[in-house]
Amino acid sequence: xxxxxxIAEMANVSRSTVSRALNNSGYVSEEARKRIEEVVEKTGxxxxxxxxxxxxxxxxxxxxxxxxxxxxxxxxIVAGIDKELAKHGYQILLAATNLDQQKELEYLxxxxxxxxDGIILLGTNTEPQLAEKLNTLPIPAVMIGQELEGVxxxxxxxEGAAMEITSxxxxxxxxxxxxxxVDETDRAVGYMRKQGYLKAMEKHHLxxxxxxxxxxxxxxxxxxxAMERMMQQGRQPxxxxxxxxxxxxxxxxxxxxxGFIVPADIxxxxxxxxxxxxxxxxxxxxxxxxxxxxxxxxxxxxxxxTNDTEQPCEKIMLNYRLISRDSV
Amino acid sequence: xxxxxxIAEMANVSRSTVSRALNNSGYVSEEARKRIEEVVEKTGxxxxxxxxxxxxxxxxxxxxxxxxxxxxxxxxIVAGIDKELAKHGYQILLAATNLDQQKELEYLxxxxxxxxDGIILLGTNTEPQLAEKLNTLPIPAVMIGQELEGVxxxxxxxEGAAMEITSxxxxxxxxxxxxxxVDETDRAVGYMRKQGYLKAMEKHHLxxxxxxxxxxxxxxxxxxxAMERMMQQGRQPxxxxxxxxxxxxxxxxxxxxxGFIVPADIxxxxxxxxxxxxxxxxxxxxxxxxxxxxxxxxxxxxxxxTNDTEQPCEKIMLNYRLISRDSV
DNA sequence: CTGAAAGCGCTTACAG
DNA sequence: CTGAAAGCGCTTACAG
Numbered sequence: 073x074x075x076x077x078x079i080a081e082m083a084n085v086s087r088s089t090v091s092r093a094l095n096n097s098g099y100v101s102e103e104a105r106k107r108i109e110e111v112v113e114k115t116g117x118x119x120x121x122x123x124x125x126x127x128x129x130x131x132x133x134x135x136x137x138x139x140x141x142x143x144x145x146x147x148x149i150v151a152g153i154d155k156e157l158a159k160h161g162y163q164i165l166l167a168a169t170n171l172d173q174q175k176e177l178e179y180l181x182x183x184x185x186x187x188x189d190g191i192i193l194l195g196t197n198t199e200p201q202l203a204e205k206l207n208t209l210p211i212p213a214v215m216i217g218q219e220l221e222g223v224x225x226x227x228x229x230x231e232g233a234a235m236e237i238t239s240x241x242x243x244x245x246x247x248x249x250x251x252x253x254v255d256e257t258d259r260a261v262g263y264m265r266k267q268g269y270l271k272a273m274e275k276h277h278l279x280x281x282x283x284x285x286x287x288x289x290x291x292x293x294x295x296x297x298a299m300e301r302m303m304q305q306g307r308q309p310x311x312x313x314x315x316x317x318x319x320x321x322x323x324x325x326x327x328x329x330x331g332f333i334v335p336a337d338i339x340x341x342x343x344x345x346x347x348x349x350x351x352x353x354x355x356x357x358x359x360x361x362x363x364x365x366x367x368x369x370x371x372x373x374x375x376x377x378t379n380d381t382e383q384p385c386e387k388i389m390l391n392y393r394l395i396s397r398d399s400v
Numbered sequence: 401x402x403x404x405x406x407i408a409e410m411a412n413v414s415r416s417t418v419s420r421a422l423n424n425s426g427y428v429s430e431e432a433r434k435r436i437e438e439v440v441e442k443t444g445x446x447x448x449x450x451x452x453x454x455x456x457x458x459x460x461x462x463x464x465x466x467x468x469x470x471x472x473x474x475x476x477i478v479a480g481i482d483k484e485l486a487k488h489g490y491q492i493l494l495a496a497t498n499l500d501q502q503k504e505l506e507y508l509x510x511x512x513x514x515x516x517d518g519i520i521l522l523g524t525n526t527e528p529q530l531a532e533k534l535n536t537l538p539i540p541a542v543m544i545g546q547e548l549e550g551v552x553x554x555x556x557x558x559e560g561a562a563m564e565i566t567s568x569x570x571x572x573x574x575x576x577x578x579x580x581x582v583d584e585t586d587r588a589v590g591y592m593r594k595q596g597y598l599k600a601m602e603k604h605h606l607x608x609x610x611x612x613x614x615x616x617x618x619x620x621x622x623x624x625x626a627m628e629r630m631m632q633q634g635r636q637p638x639x640x641x642x643x644x645x646x647x648x649x650x651x652x653x654x655x656x657x658x659g660f661i662v663p664a665d666i667x668x669x670x671x672x673x674x675x676x677x678x679x680x681x682x683x684x685x686x687x688x689x690x691x692x693x694x695x696x697x698x699x700x701x702x703x704x705x706t707n708d709t710e711q712p713c714e715k716i717m718l719n720y721r722l723i724s725r726d727s728v
Numbered sequence: 729c730t731g732a733a734a735g736c737g738c739t740t741a742c743a744g
Numbered sequence: 745c746t747g748a749a750a751g752c753g754c755t756t757a758c759a760g
Contacts, residue, residue: 353681
């Protein structure tokens with residue numbers, strides 16, 4: 073690895089001049105520039121980002137904190153972030169919490185230490201501790217998927233989507249509609265989607281039986297088990313809305329095993345527009361949140377903020393669209 | 401953000417002593433250490449990684465180059481890498497090529513500039529240019545999924561797996577077996593898996609018709625189209641082996657649309673043990689490569705090499721297992 | 729148009 | 745056990 077000093081010596085100029093030439097800042101004579109370019113070309117010299125960062129306090133790296141990295145949703149969001157960031161020469165420093173909320177806070181520190189220029193967080197909760205930390209961060213942060221006081225965020229219309237999908241089930245003649253949700257500390261997925269379900273039911277004056285409401289965690293098996301519990305009750309629903317596609321897939325897999333036909337016996341719907349839902353049997357009715365867009369938006373936001381620190385704290389709510397397929 | 405100088409002043413010691421205390425290197429009296437710890441605690445001081453890196457030439461960051469980040473395979477491998485790395489306080493700097501081979505080379509440079517301690521590459525090809533670059537890299541590199549001269553690598557037994565799955569189809573009574581592959585510049589997926597197929601057919605003295613061999617690219621739609629082409633020929637196969645699950649899913653989706661019953665009319669098998677295959681209809685027979693393990697192995701390898709530069713260039717071939725499900 | 733010098737925030741021999 | 749000093753590789757006023 074060469075250093076700027078070596079390049080300067082080889083080109084017979086000072087380090088200052090090399091720096092100016094490379095950064096296009098300040099005057100450099102044509103001849104000097106040419107000599108420098110030749111040397112750079114010949115040596116393959118690239119300046120050390122660390123030294124640069126130390127001086128300029130900029131790293132062109134954005135920290136991204138995700139709950140899990142091998143799920144489709146995270147994957148698409150990160151892909152969206154990456155594509156947008158790459159356009160501007162930024163890179164992603166990735167941190168996965170594996171759904172451990174404590175780690176969310178730890179990584180916030182860790183990423184700061186690495187002097188990232190900004191942080192994008194795929195939120196799983198809205199704990200006040202997190203909000204506080206995010207608000208006192210010396211660098212810009214953007215939250216995806218959850219709304220948090222004082223933090224710019226890209227959110228989905230979770231309540232609206234849940235209402236729409238529940239209403240869709242109702243419009244297809246269903247009145248006994250089950251619900252598979254998750255813990256409400258996840259405000260977007262746990263609370264808002266449940267609200268949407270409840271509001272739709274209420275609007276149509278339909279009863280909501282407690283034995284039709286199950287709580288699960290974020291995986292397929294958990295959806296399977298929730299469906300199993302629901303069907304063991306006396307009164308069985310004729311349709312079920314699960315707050316994620318993976319939960320819905322799990323529910324369907326239980327129903328299939330237990331001999332129920334989807335959608336003839338029971339209709340199933342989810343949220344997420346995952347491929348696994350698209351190619352499962354029968355294809356899953358769901359809502360598309362356009363996760364790549366969410367990622368791209370977040371990247372744009374963070375880039376805006378790094379360049380102009382006093383950006384207003386924007387909240388963006390993304391569109392969704394219902395995808396009706398054969399599971400309903 | 402505080403600096404070591406401020407901490408030193410507040411604790412009434414020199415910067416050297418603060419550094420020694422924080423890194424547990426060299427002697428520090430109990431009293432000094434206590435004072436320093438108190439100040440650090442109070443201020444929430446964390447040393448700048450950039451300054452550290454500039455001195456020590458270590459960053460505790462590993463660059464990971466992937467073809468795409470939103471696919472299940474990449475996701476699982478990266479998850480495996482991340483988990484192992486996190487144990488040792490390392491982080492991932494992510495770069496996605498979106499299947500552009502040129503970018504693979506560019507990112508190799510970019511990551512070096514960022515002074516990562518090592519690079520893990522999910523390989524898609526074995527171009528000599530890539531091998532050469534990897535071999536002259538001043539930092540350790542590990543390749544996953546492809547074998548490359550002189551580069552430590554974690555590979556799957558692609559030929560073995562393809563042979564086994566083809567033999568499995570044969571053992572179920574199939575003799576007319578189609579093949580959906582990808583370009584052979586991807587040596588592992590394109591060439592080795594095709595070899596496995598051909599060898600199994602040859603071993604059982606079965607004919608391989610050219611109209612049973614299709615080439616696709618890495619997505620579901622492409623598998624669909626390849627299957628469509630194959631079925632438009634005069635002689636139709638009774639089974640088809642696609643080199644990835646996604647291709648197999650695409651093939652199945654065409655067959656379904658065209659009115660064929662899987663597996664009664666045509667059996668379908670893939671490789672990858674993806675969830676989408678598991679929950680598709682009927683569930684896909686496939687081979688599990690245990691991608692998380694591959695990632696973890698790669699991380700261990702790279703960690704070994706960063707600490708001990710003269711590690712021998714190891715090649716590891718991972719186990720696979722056949723998962724037989726209803727698509728065959 | 730150019731270069732000497734200071735400084736970013738650390739670590740590490742070295743002298744005491 | 746501790747501190748002064750040099751140095752990692754850059755950038756940026758400043759003086760010329």
